[in-house]
Amino acid sequence: MPNQYHNFNNQNLESHILFYGEQACQPDEYFEGNNLRKNDVLYYIMSGKGTFTSSGHHSVKLKKGDLFYIPRSQTCYFQADHDEPWQYFWIGLAGPGTNQMIKASNLPNKNFLRQIQNTKFFTTLHKIYGILNKKTSLLNNIQIASLTYQLFYHLVNEFPDHPPVRKTPKVDQYQIAIDYLNKNYTDPTCNIVELCNRLGVSRSFLYALFRKNTKISPQKYLMQLRMEAAKKELQNTTHNLKQIAHTVGYGDEFTFSKAFKRYSGVSPNVFRGN
CATH class of the missing domain: 2.60.120.280 (Regulatory protein AraC)
Structure with missing residues (x-):
């Protein structure tokens, strides 16, 4: 050197x-x-x-x-x-x-x-x-x-400095939110509070925006992204639960497994065995 x-x-x-x-x-x-x-x-x-x-x-x-x-x-x-x-x-x-x-x-x-x-x-x-x-x-x-x-x-x-987008049309704000979640759901730091800060809107405003366009809350939308990705990992790979948890945005397999069972009704191991 x-x-x-x-x-x-x-x-x-x-x-x-x-x-x-x-x-x-x-x-x-x-x-x-x-x-x-x-x-x-x-x-x-x-x-x-x-x-x-x-x-x-x-x-x-x-x-x-x-x-x-x-x-x-x-x-x-x-x-x-x-x-x-x-x-x-x-x-x-x-x-x-x-x-x-x-x-x-x-x-x-x-x-x-x-x-x-x-x-x-x-x-x-x-x-x-x-x-x-x-x-x-x-x-x-x-x-x-x-x-x-x-x-x-x-x-x-x-909480990086982002220009407020409150004055942009709601449909654009919704698309920005969807794009952010689709792109970042694998990151454990991706959450609804961070999304609200990026958009410069309150949680109640974002909730109403999602209910109007998707019929579900932003938190449920984020959960859905992670869980459906986890299902594909369980079906198509031999990765262990710790690896899958990190792949879909969870810090540990225990939290991931609890979330997966709430979402799917069965544990990840049972889902993989079916």
Whole structure:
């Protein structure tokens, strides 16, 4: 291998956590951010529900599993529900690279993400918050710094910046959704939350779109793609269940087998033996 020397420019992607906290809100309790923040803040809703509005965006109803974002230098308003007030934790981020990395994702398009529980982004966010609540130590501080950059990696990777397509005809949105699922169902990261983020639509909107065009939900459509592909694998190959599971978008054979039995009424091994 020839000798090599290269300069590396990380474009000053410095970012660090400045503050964090958690609050169980009272019914109708609200926060009105008229004083512009100098930092970016992520709020994850642990339970309950409420209303969120930020500068330049419509008011939205959010609930457990959703995340909302307060960009630096923007006003905001959020209020807990009267019957099911929310509880959330927040992480405030500082550094010249923070805003740049967030802008590379789909998050600033609406300043919220729905139902992120099954994403690597949330797993990392939750892990960071857990370590922040432990006793301060050098090792913990190093781990938090490392996880902070992993957080941005998963945010940009799982929620990439896509131009919103809400204004395109519904038939085009449906075709985009179908094409995405047909092309990506073999990927374990392909899911309905990711599809909604790519389209810039809510799950209820996508559900109505699929019910109108296919008579089934988008989740059932994705399941159908995977299960019919699995049937062909079981009938036409000698691959074991682990191999087949990975081929049709499942992380392990146990989850795949349970899903297959729910779909087909029999286990994969019984189906293959018939």
